[in-house]
Amino acid sequence: MKRMTFGATALAFILAGPALAQDQSIIVQSTTSTANSGLYDYLLPIFQETSDIQVNVVAVGTGQAIKNAENCDGDLLLVHAKAAEEKFVEAGFGTERTDLMYNDFIIVGPAGDPAGVAGMTDVQAAMTKIAETGALFASRGDDSGTNKKALQLWADTGIDPTAASGDWYRATGSGMGATLNTGIGMGAYVMTDRATWISFENKQDYGITVEGDEDMFNQYGVIPVNPEKCPSVNATGALAFADWLLSDAGQDAIAAYKVADQQLFFPNAPDN
Numbered sequence: 001m002k003r004m005t006f007g008a009t010a011l012a013f014i015l016a017g018p019a020l021a022q023d024q025s026i027i028v029q030s031t032t033s034t035a036n037s038g039l040y041d042y043l044l045p046i047f048q049e050t051s052d053i054q055v056n057v058v059a060v061g062t063g064q065a066i067k068n069a070e071n072c073d074g075d076l077l078l079v080h081a082k083a084a085e086e087k088f089v090e091a092g093f094g095t096e097r098t099d100l101m102y103n104d105f106i107i108v109g110p111a112g113d114p115a116g117v118a119g120m121t122d123v124q125a126a127m128t129k130i131a132e133t134g135a136l137f138a139s140r141g142d143d144s145g146t147n148k149k150a151l152q153l154w155a156d157t158g159i160d161p162t163a164a165s166g167d168w169y170r171a172t173g174s175g176m177g178a179t180l181n182t183g184i185g186m187g188a189y190v191m192t193d194r195a196t197w198i199s200f201e202n203k204q205d206y207g208i209t210v211e212g213d214e215d216m217f218n219q220y221g222v223i224p225v226n227p228e229k230c231p232s233v234n235a236t237g238a239l240a241f242a243d244w245l246l247s248d249a250g251q252d253a254i255a256a257y258k259v260a261d262q263q264l265f266f267p268n269a270p271d272n
Contacts, residue, residue: 025054026237029066029074031145032175034220035059037195037264042257047244053237061175063143069093069223072230075238077223078245080145080193085221093230094223100245101254101265102219105149107210108180108197109189117189121212124157130189131159134168138183138190141171145218150191153215193218195264220265222246245269 034040040057047055058068062079069077070093077094079085088094107126109117115135117126130137139161140147154161161169170188172179176196183190184204192200197208222245224238244250251267258264 024052024237025056026075026234026241027073028055028057028076028078028241029069030057030059030077031062031065031079031220032059032177033080033146033193033196034078034265036175036177037199038259039195039254039257039265043245043250043253046253047241047250051240051244053240055241061140061142061144061146062148063145069225072225072232075225075234076242077225078220080218080220081148082219082221084145084148085223089223092228093226095226095235097221097223098242098246099268099270100220100222101251101267101269102217103194103265104211104218105146105191105216106194106197106208107189107191108183108206109209110184110187111205111207112187113209114187115189118207118209120210123153123210123213123216126210127153128157128159131157131161131164131168136168136170136183136186136188137161138179138186138188139169139171140176140179141173142175144176146176146191146193149216149218153191156215195259198259198262198264219268 035057044055058074062081062084065077065079066084066088068074085097089097115130115133117129120126139150165171172182176192177200180190180192180200181202184202184206222242224235224242225233227233227235246269251269254265254267255263
């Protein structure tokens with residue numbers, strides 16, 4: 001099945017950009033989950049079997065990745081905060097945003113389950129119980145896609161967890177792996193993307209306590225940086241990698257990536 005590639009508008013921007021021959025490398029400003037899960041380690045050698053483009057990944061929280069791209073410190077954006085991505089494109093920093101793949105968010109917690117939320121599928125109800133019982137909850141607090149989603153879910157409960165900062169609500173200001181380590185160390189519940197959790201090695205007695213709510217859907221998007229805003233961008237190289245990710249070959253490679261025999265990401269690029 002033929003997959004969508006970026007359209008004529010993006011192509012017009014690319015024709016105005018530097019030729020690929022000038023630079024055979026690109027910088028991808030990326031969310032951390034795609035890097036920490038090992039996805040790039042799997043995908044990039046497959047891509048580079050048919051391309052001489054060197055892909056360099058900068059893995060930071062989604063908010064920082066978007067800021068970096070706005071500062072022209074990247075050629076392609078691959079993140080997971082759709083509203084922020086659409087603003088990025090609307091402001092002219094990106095040529096076009098396309099769905100790439102998805103998975104979901106989960107809440108993990110200790111075996112003792114102090115808030116009694118294990119097995120719940122209603123995330124707002126579970127978060128309300130965590131707050132009402134005063135059970136510890138560790139948040140990234142770093143403007144990442146995961147942090148943005150968690151704050152949205154807290155807002156849906158009508159609870160402002162930051163009012164309990166330093167009490168039961170603990171913001172780490174760090175990435176997902178570090179937040180999981182910190183949360184596990186203090187016995188706190190943690191919201192994480194499933195891919196990072198599957199790949200995470202320091203689980204100790206922790207397990208998934210809350211999952212399955214449609215509000216925990218986690219969509220990833222891909223956006224070439226606009227050379228009209230950033231004249232130094234390698235637009236040709238960025239489009240080549242983006243188009244591969246959205247192609248049948250790229251989508252099949254994403255689907256094939258597994259850890260512990262579990263698929264981490266599910267491709268959903270739109271058909272052409």
